[in-house]
Amino acid sequence: MHIVNPKLNFTEKCSTSAIMKSRSAAGRFHPRHHRHAMTAIERQLELLSQYESRQEWDAAEALCLDLLSQYPRQVPLLVQAAAMARRRQASGVAEALLYRALAIDPLNTAAYLSLGMARYEQGDPDEAERYFRKALLVSRGEDEAGRHLGTLLNEQGRFLETVALLGVAQRRNPEATGITLCLADASYGAGRFAEAYPLYRSVLDRQPGNVNALISMGALCEHLDRLDEAWRHLIRARELAPGNPKVHLNLGGVCRRTLRLQEALDHYGAALALQPGYPTALWNICQIELLLGRYREGFRDFDSRFATSQPVRLRRTALPYWNGEPATGKRLLVQCEQAYGDTLQFARYIPQLAAGGMRIVLENHHAPLDTLLLSLEGVERMVSDGSGDAACDAVCPLLSLPRLLGTTLHTAPSMSPISPHRRQKGRPGRPGWPKTPI
Secondary structure, three states: OOOOOOOOOOOOOOOHHHHHHOOOHHHOOOOOOHHHHHHHHHHHHHHHHHHHHOOOHHHHHHHHHHHHHHOOOOHHHHHHHHHHHHHOOOHHHHHHHHHHHHHHOOOOHHHHHHHHHHHHHOOOHHHHHHHHHHHHHHOOOOHHHHHHHHHHHHHOOOHHHHHHHHHHHHHHOOOOHHHHHHHHHHHHHOOOHHHHHHHHHHHHHHOOOOHHHHHHHHHHHHHOOOHHHHHHHHHHHHHHOOOOHHHHHHHHHHHHHOOOHHHHHHHHHHHHHHOOOOHHHHHHHHHHHHHOOOHHHHHHOHHHHHOOOOOOOOOOOOOOEOOOOOOOOOEEEEEOOOOHHHHHHHHHHHHHHHHOOOEEEEEOOOHHHHHHHHOOOOEEEEEOOHHHOOOOOEEEEHHHHHHHOOOOOOOOOOOOOOOOOOOOOOOOOOOOOOOOOO
């Protein structure tokens, strides 16, 4: 599945137009000579808007700070200055300005949103969520605050929370494309495909050039086996945003579904060229190389599975990672991963490790496989938690073994015969341990 849940793409609430339109008492300008001063301010704000539209950030920041020196209690200007400080990664300065704004106007939605964005950029999603929820509270359910919170929840995979949060808001204001798109992504992520499709359709009816909606609609149509429609949406997205790696990633997905494997590789390669090290593109390339029988190439970047948008998760350990170096007599902790089929298919590499003189402790979380895996040559004992760490010298995930052992199509080991007559090696700590082999 090629679900597109793009990184947070927050829109600055505190634009120059917001400064000019601010109605809060804290946000009004109070010049001495009202008529002439307002005209001068309006000219300066219009100039500030032009600087921003041309991305002339130095000039915009200088002008904003000059205005702020004249009107130090203008909350919209404080929020705008904080946004500029965030742009140059001066997070401490940004937060100080925002706290100043909230001291003047404790119910300012834009300040809470900007604080949430600042905390998100610092890698603190919990604090970002707290500030977004405060913005939602003080704004009494304003769509912009809901969209920011929903986008964050989507990125964390909390799709049903977003559906509950935004469903009413979207029905109340169906023309709010930001809310509709966020809700569509949540519905897709939650597996509610029949609900996601009309929501994406609604966004594209209003904004035919919305690239994120085109990409997500293409991914959804691929999932629904509407491959021709998926292709049309993704080709249009490529016309509008040829430098977007997600476009090529999803085009590769459609090609793979239609068995145009070389074309799929070309698209995944284009995604990698645009975003070097792109984990999902690397992972998809691995899958196709394996389908083509090119095992060495297919397993080369197999560890990218730990960094995709839906990563494989393993228990963290302080043990050093085994990189394939000779380790005769060393004890290696091999961590099983993913589902039953993966464990059974890749267990064939355990006897190969034992033949190289290694002693194996196998960490397995699929209890029904315990007796079967203990019958493999080389497995010294089994664990299901961290109890094997102290006795081991290094660790390796099970599905990384083909790369480390240099597997090719011609050297892949056949499935090791598992003798039902081998001596049972017990394992403490798991009740109901079977006394007869399966």
